[in-house]
Amino acid sequence: MIINEQIKASEVRLTGIDGEDLGIVSRSEALALAKRHDVDLVCLSLMSSPPPCRLVSRSAAKQDRNAQKREEKRKAQTPKEKEIRLTPHIEDHDYDTKLRQIEKLLQSGHAALLTVRAQSKESQQAKALLERLVSDLKGKGSKETGIQVSGKGAAVKIIPSE
Incomplete structure (x- = not known):
């Protein structure tokens, strides 16, 4: 001014x-x-x-x-990245709770790093869980990175939609 x-x-x-x-x-x-x-x-x-x-x-x-x-x-502050941890054997109620928690994070402008801890034989279940989460979060957030599967689990970073 x-x-x-x-x-x-x-x-x-x-x-x-x-x-x-x-x-x-x-x-x-x-x-x-x-x-x-x-x-x-x-x-x-x-x-x-x-x-x-x-x-x-x-x-x-x-x-x-x-x-x-x-x-x-x-505006100069960078949005924080919050990590949400899940397991591949999550029940429906817990899944809904985590989904609401992620939606709140995205609405407040923060990025969410979703990690699923799994053993090597459960890595496909972990990937399927993350794909389900990403599809349920359409419109509220989008993937910044692809789903990365490693020996101990899977991870994906979701950023808020503009």
Whole structure:
């Protein structure tokens, strides 16, 4: 957010405190008007010429600036990857519970790493369980990696759908 003296344009399209259009005025005149009313001059966009600016109360400008910083900080955080462990001999009720847990993770924006611990002879059951989970989660998440089967189990990473 560009405010007051940070605005470098020689002329600005000015909007008043109550939203009234004040037309195109010089930067110095707009700054003097802002100082006279004890408000900030805030530039809304740099993409047009002259840039649209608005007179905003100091507390509102500060709140907007803080909200923008919080939003940038939230977007900069990487989504966490949570691991959900299963067994190939899972019962239906437990399966439904794990499915709801995975759906909550995906809705909150986290990725889910689904791992099935199995012995080598149960690896096909583990793969079938993961395929069932992936098909049940269609629309809520998608596979980032394919199902990886190893000697001690199988794993797949599911990321939230946009």
